[in-house]
Structure formats: structure tokens, C-alpha cells
Amino acid sequence: MSDYVLAIDIGTTNVKIALFDIKGNQILVHREKCVNTGHNGSEMIDPSVWWNSLINTITKIPEDKRHNIRALSISGQGPTIVPMNIKGNFNQKAITWLDNRHISEISRITEEKNDPQLAAVIAKLSWMGKRIEEPHYLLQPADYICYQLSGKIVNMTFDCEGYIPWNKDDLNRFDLSDKFIIPELAPTGDMVGKITKKISKELDLPKDVIVVSGAPDFAAALVGTGTVKAGYLCDRGGTSQGVTLCSSKRIKAAGVMTTPYFIKNHWKLSGIMKTSGKAIDWFCSNIADCDVEQMKTSLSLTNRPSNIIFLPYLSGERSPHWNPNARGVFFGLTLDADKKQMLLSILEGISFSIADIVSRMENSGCEISKIRTTGGQATNDILNQIKSDVLNKKIELPHVYESELLGTAIFAISALKNKDIIEMSSELVKISKVYYPDISKHERYLELLKIYRDIYINNIDSFSHIAKIQKRS
Known part of the structure; x- marks a missing residue:
């Protein structure tokens, strides 16, 4: 019987697990939805929802395979704040990265020249700090699961700037150090410990299963797509979107974050969009009562471009605008518009948003040699093709499309084999499909991309005005 590693990912919409053999072959995947319904910008969730979903998914693994798991690792969404008091209790709900209640404070x-992402985290911590009486540890979703499995209180991530949303200097600077405790860092790929006897018994797992330190889901996706060479760009699309370039040069691009890569002497240029995939779910669930999976065939037969422009700013926007007041827009609707055209325009709007970031990178001197797409959106052939047409670049699809799971498995496999994570990524990641751009469609998309940008610029004041009105209601 083969040995296996268990990859766990705590996403915004789903808790997912995947079983891999030591050669990096995916054996099975299970997932369970864990959506929290927000209201008036509030996006909070009881972390026990993640834990209960994880238990449900692990118990679906066949017994013979479960008994041959040697190691596990965990990735997760963020920045999401999971506060734990010094007694190990979780009496406060977690505040997810989608929470949008603190616009004025952000x-x-x-305005005090702080990074926008740091500002968002500090604003939420300040709000939470007023509601707790004793110090709390700052965990993220993956850290919470690690604690439940091993009893260890750690922050799991790569040991470099840009991979953890808080540090002691910032807590001191904003007078939060008496409210929050930053746990010990567990560098990605290091052994945190073993699962507890209680967990071994409850989940029917071997008692010597090793818990290997994981990382934020975006970092796991970089490893799982093989984005470990200069010039490689990872487009990770799920509920939100992350566009991350590995660069050998430290380049600053407007609206894009530049921080150290987890590879020595390399830099990470990142653009993050808030509600790209969420916009698809919103339209299908709340507006059109349709299923995007069932509409893939009809969408592929629909004329492109749709000639309707959609701005996917349904909860403000991060990159490249960093504007919490930005709002979603359908532009160019006529009496001929139907749900197929409107859904197609959402896919195009996501692609325009990616193009906005990629063009800023390239205009600042970045070189992009490969683009690899991953995440839930990567199963959508028409969306992958639209991205290729809009960007006028080849798009590569790795063989494991949920690459945060493969990346997380690589953390565990590397620990078992005592090998370098980068080496294992290059060895285990394979490309299953390539999408090639249609130049005639690209030229038409360029016209629409200009209008897409103009719509945002021309409505900045109106976005602020409507946001104030919505806040009052």
C-alpha cells in the first residue's frame, strides 16, 4: 500500500482536502461549502464551521487510505483574523478578508502613508481590540486548523516579508500590543509536531502523522503551479483573484504590491482583486438563477466580445485601485442583452481586471515569460480563452487545477523526503493544456479595455457618493 500526504485548504467558500501519493499524484479530493452570509459589509464566521467541515471531509477518505497518511499540511485564505484567547478558546468570530465595514478607518x-493591505488589517484589529478584555493570539484559518490538529500555537508561513499580515512593530505603532499576541513563526515546510492522540482516535488517523507547516493559499498556489522562476506569473482565480509575478528585479508598479519572494534574491509583484469569482456566483445565484457549469457550452457559442462592460467591484476593490468605495457596474446594456451576454461580460470584466494589473507590471519594466492559471476558475475553458485573448498571451493550465492543494502537498512531501520545496515544485508540476490567443478578438478587446478603464476613472466621485448613501441605509 502506498504512503500518502493530506493537503488541507481552508478557502473562503469551501474547505477542501486532497490526498496525494509521494510522487505528487492526486488520489482524491473532497470539499464542503462553508459560506458565511454577510450583511452591510460584515463578513465574519465562527471558525468551528471550518473545523466541522474538515472533519466531514476527512471521514470520507476510505479507511485503507486514511491509515496510510504519513504527513499533512495546511493552507488557507487571508488576511483573515482568527482570535484565540490565552486559554485556547475561540469566543470571537473570525473577521474575513472580505469584511468591508471599516472604510473610513482604512x-x-x-493617508498616513501605510500600505493599504496593512491598513485593512489594522482597522479590523482596532475594532476587535475594543471588544475583547484579555490578550488574544492572532491566528489565520490554517493556523487555527493546525492548533486543532496538533495543539501547537503558531503562525505558519514563509519566513519573509509579505507572507504574514501582522508584526510586532505594527502592533506597537498602533497601540495594539496589549490586546494581541503574535505566535511563534513556523517556517513553511518545517515540522510543527504530530497530531494529538485525541485527534488520531477521533479521525481514525495514524498516531504518528506529521503536521508540516503550511502557508497562505496564494503562496501554496505559487508552489503548486511551479511559479518558481523569474518571469513566471500565476493567475489564481477563486472567490477572489490573485495575480503574482516572480521577478529577479525589485520593481515598483502603481497599485501593485512588491515584497520579497520566498526564493532568495527574487521579488513578488502581486495584484489582488476582491470579488472576481464572487461576481460570477452573485450573478448566477442572485440575478439570473442560472448555473455557470450548465451554461459553458452555450457561452462558448455566444459571440465575443459581448460588447457589455462589467466592472467586478462588488465589495470595493484592492489592486490596482485600492478603493473600498468602488462599485460594480454593467455598462452598455440594450434591450438585446440577455443573461448569456451579461454572464459573458462578467468573464470579460474579470479578464480586463487582470489586464489592468499585468499592463502595470509590464509598463514598469517587468518581463513575463509564462502565465499559469489555477483555482476554481481554471475549470472554465471559455474564461481561460478570454483571458488569453484579452492579454494576447498563452495561458498554461497545470495538471492539478486547484494548485493550492498540490502546493500544500508539496510542503508535506518535501518534509518527508528532506528536499527543497522549490526543487520539488519544479519536479512535480506538469502542464496539461495551453490556451492560445486569437489576435482578431484581442484587438476588439483592446477597444473595450480602454472604455473599462475610463468608466472607473470617470466615476470615482460617484462611487464615493453612492457608498456614503449605502452606508446610511
């Missing part, structure tokens, strides 16, 4: 902190 704006104030950003």
Missing part, C-alpha cells in the same frame, strides 16, 4: 490609516 482611508485614514492609508
